[in-house]
């Protein structure tokens with residue numbers, strides 16, 4: 001046996017097992033041959049096992065690779081999938097057809113929980129065979145959202161009707177009521193809340209329970225906007241440098257009033273670059289009438305009473321007592337419709353300060369004819385001459401200065417036609433009268449004048465008041481007499497028949 005082992009070990013290094021087996025010496029005993037055979041079988045088994053392992057590794061690597069390509073985004077493979085159709089429209093693709101049913105059920109349950117009523121989905125769901133790459137497949141989680149955005153069901157909702165016209169459907173009665181209140185407050189927010197007596201709508205506004213598609217249910221804010229504007233149209237303008245309401249309105253063929261009414265919260269005088277203006281003129285579906293109690297103070301006019309004296313002409317008058325306005329407190333109910341006043345009703349009126357009558361003194365004499373008499377009277381009786389006609393400090397004084405208190409009455413020296421009444425350079429406020437026959441008179445530095453160009457005046461008519469307007473050092477009348485335009489000395493004409 002020992003001999004055999006040596007031989008075997010030597011041959012093992014150089015030859016394969018079959019050769020060893022063939023070259024086994026005859027001397028080997030039967031038993032030893034059996035042992036060797038056993039050994040050979042064992043070796044072959046190991047070999048087969050290794051081969052099997054290699055093959056299966058290849059298969060595994062292969063299938064892992066396939067799997068990799070299939071599970072990662074690539075353009076190589078389109079494999080079997082299922083298309084989900086909602087109401088005939090393909091909305092997505094999935095790998096497993098069996099996930100559709102439970103997802104629909106889950107959506108239905110969730111909606112029922114949220115709305116608290118039994119709902120039946122009204123969509124038609126279909127599933128068809130298709131092929132898709134992984135990138136085109138909708139995951140199970142996403143399928144829920146994709147389907148939910150498409151589902152339609154009927155729910156009990158609340159429709160807002162204005163004069164029978166449905167202007168929007170909201171999900172609850174509470175939301176509908178709040179919505180109508182918010183429309184009303186849109187038209188009342190600008191008012192002092194304590195002044196509001198009543199808020200009504202001209203139209204018949206009703207909230208009705210309706211069975212509606214969930215897709216018809218609107219956000220209350222959206223419905224509010226729609227009711228106020230009367231449209232869903234949106235058109236905005238961002239204010240740029242140099243813009244005014246006027247130019248913007250003109251550019252968009254709107255009237256100024258339209259642009260103002262489209263922007264009730266914006267002040268036309270204070271727009272700034274970057275401000276957003278609405279260009280859609282609102283035509284509200286609703287007319288909100290707001291009755292407000294307002295209290296205002298108003299001026300109460302005074303009366304004028306006359307006192308008659310014989311020494312004055314009947315077209316002359318002087319104020320003896322100055323009139324004073326009174327004040328009354330007026331409480332009224334003002335009705336405004338969508339912000340525009342439509343009526344005002346006075347409830348109470350209380351005079352809190354009485355007016356004081358004005359007393360005027362006037363004459364009883366008929367005035368003389370309004371034309372020149374040919375005789376000049378003193379235009380400012382009881383005055384003193386402060387500067388005479390003629391050469392004066394290197395110049396020439398073209399009239400006679402007559403000093404008297406500011407406000408004193410200046411009379412026309414003779415009748416005639418007023419040919420100038422107003423500011424006249426260094427003369428200040430001035431009146432010039434044409435008396436005919438080439439004679440005119442000028443009355444300068446007046447504080448006030450009571451006639452206008454073209455007026456016909458009689459002799460002695462009060463035409464103005466003494467003042468210090470123009471180039472003057474104090475209150476006085478600068479009186480001029482002109483003959484064919486040339487100034488002559490007034491001292492030679494006052495109290496004189498001049499023509």
Ligand SMILES: [Zn+2]
Nearest residue numbers: 399400401478
């Ligand atoms: Zn003068």
